[in-house]
Amino acid sequence: MARKKAEYRGPDETDIAAGAAKKSLKSYGHYMEELQRKDVVVIQCDGVERKTVRERMQEERERRIEMGELKAGDTVKCFNHEDMRHVLESLKKQGYKADYLYEKDGKEGMRIIIK
Numbered sequence: 001m002a003r004k005k006a007e008y009r010g011p012d013e014t015d016i017a018a019g020a021a022k023k024s025l026k027s028y029g030h031y032m033e034e035l036q037r038k039d040v041v042v043i044q045c046d047g048v049e050r051k052t053v054r055e056r057m058q059e060e061r062e063r064r065i066e067m068g069e070l071k072a073g074d075t076v077k078c079f080n081h082e083d084m085r086h087v088l089e090s091l092k093k094q095g096y097k098a099d100y101l102y103e104k105d106g107k108e109g110m111r112i113i114i115k
Contacts, residue, residue, distance in 0.1 A: 078110040
């Protein structure tokens with residue numbers, strides 16, 4: 001009985017992501033974390049749980065909205081579509097005119113622009 005020769009199907013998603021990580025001079029883990037925007041909670045030696053980058057960004061964004069520090073042309077970065085909707089509602093409650101922005105300076109992303 002002859003063995004069937006394995007077919008080469010090209011690089012898979014892991015190979016492509018590993019290549020992109022190498023090009024951006026990041027480790028595969030850091031690249032995937034940034035790509036997927038996963039929250040990483042770091043617990044220090046003293047047992048105190050630190051805030052994630054996402055939590056700190058959200059708090060700073062909410063503070064700026066509440067204090068009225070945003071002006072026309074400013075953009076607010078969001079993490080997903082649900083976050084965009086929540087931020088847009090918050091902005092409108094504060095009296096801002098805003099709209100969705102999916103591309104800025106040639107880079108795609110989820111943002112809201114203040115008008």
